[in-house]
Amino acid sequence: MKLDIQSLHERFGNMFEIELLKELFEYGNYMEVEEGFTLMRPGGYIRTVPILLSGSVKILRADSEGREALLYYLGGMDSCAMSLSCCLDRRQSEITAIANEKTKLIAVPVDKIEEWITKYSTWRQFVFMTYQKRFEDLLGVIDQIAFQKLDDRLLGLLNRKSKQCGCSVFNITHEELGNELATSREVVSRLLKQLERIGKVRLSRNKIELLDTAKL
Template identity: 50%
Template sequence: MIQDLTVAYGKTFEKELINEIVQVGTFKEVPEGYKLMEIGDYIRGMPLLITGAIKILREDEDGDELLLYYLEQGDTCSMTMACCMGDNQSEIRAIAETDTKLIMVPIQKMEEWTIKYKSWRNFVFNSYHERLNELLNTLDNIAFQKMDERLISYLKEKARVTNDHIIHSTHQDIAYDLHSSRVVISRLLKKLEEMGKIKLHRNYLEILDL
């Protein structure tokens, strides 16, 4: 595990901190589609992503979801950190986008390491900054982009995160992530197929030229 952690965080953390993380952290290996965190859960640890990708979702009062951002290798979730520090319930849902390896850091170590290690302190602040920028990008997309533009951006980002031009999602799955309806998404996907941008299959699609 220490080798995987060093690959993911070796340029961010010093060797002493990595050794501490291995000693106190809980290693997890989860399959694609696994729900790591649910809205309303109390959070007892902070995730450090070693490999894979996790999508972070928000839910409105009607139960409809919106994709906020992805976590990738070397990332953590600032919203999780905020809940940890305040002992609050989670306001997000976290689902493994691909097979994922991560290590959960105990809450009590977060404040200790902020004082003890400059690299950890910088990592926490940088994570807040990066996640805030991603949230602002999501807000900009909703406010200023048409749904067809949002769909193209979504497909490109999903292909990048999974490193695969095959998107294993149904039209309904995509509609959930984009806070839209299946009918709208199906119509737009069909339009993209007619333009030669994608190829639709049963329960998945192939990106050709986006």
């Protein structure tokens, strides 16, 4: 499948000027990836910055022992400040990026990123906005892990997921949740059971239903 400039225009028309759209179309690399596809691994060099067209991507931080922690989701027309930051510095990736669902995106090469920053004020805006959004996300993560207990963090994560996908039922294992919260599967299982007992979720294999969404 190929991208056409018409749909680019529909998506970004009131955000980017037509010249920028043309350049995006010309130099950006259109990709479609399936759920679970790994877009980025720590240590890999980054030469492009992704801009999402549809779907979502989760960005995780990993430590040296293989534990992980969720940083944020990309969705909508988001882009990733980590890649930006790494790109502009020509540094290696320090994060993992995994497609959360079937996702369409444009990969923009580094040199264009920089070129466009001086050339298009709307692009500059976009880059700033990206940094700000991600900055806030990271602050949110810090709030969570510094000040909240695991059960609240777990509930918070489920709520975020719910917002992210617009539904209240997820197909996800306790193992995976454990990863995103940088804890173990058993702990997640136990906490989920607690949450089920007090009526916040309903559990079944590979599936968690978030009740009580009113309290968002």
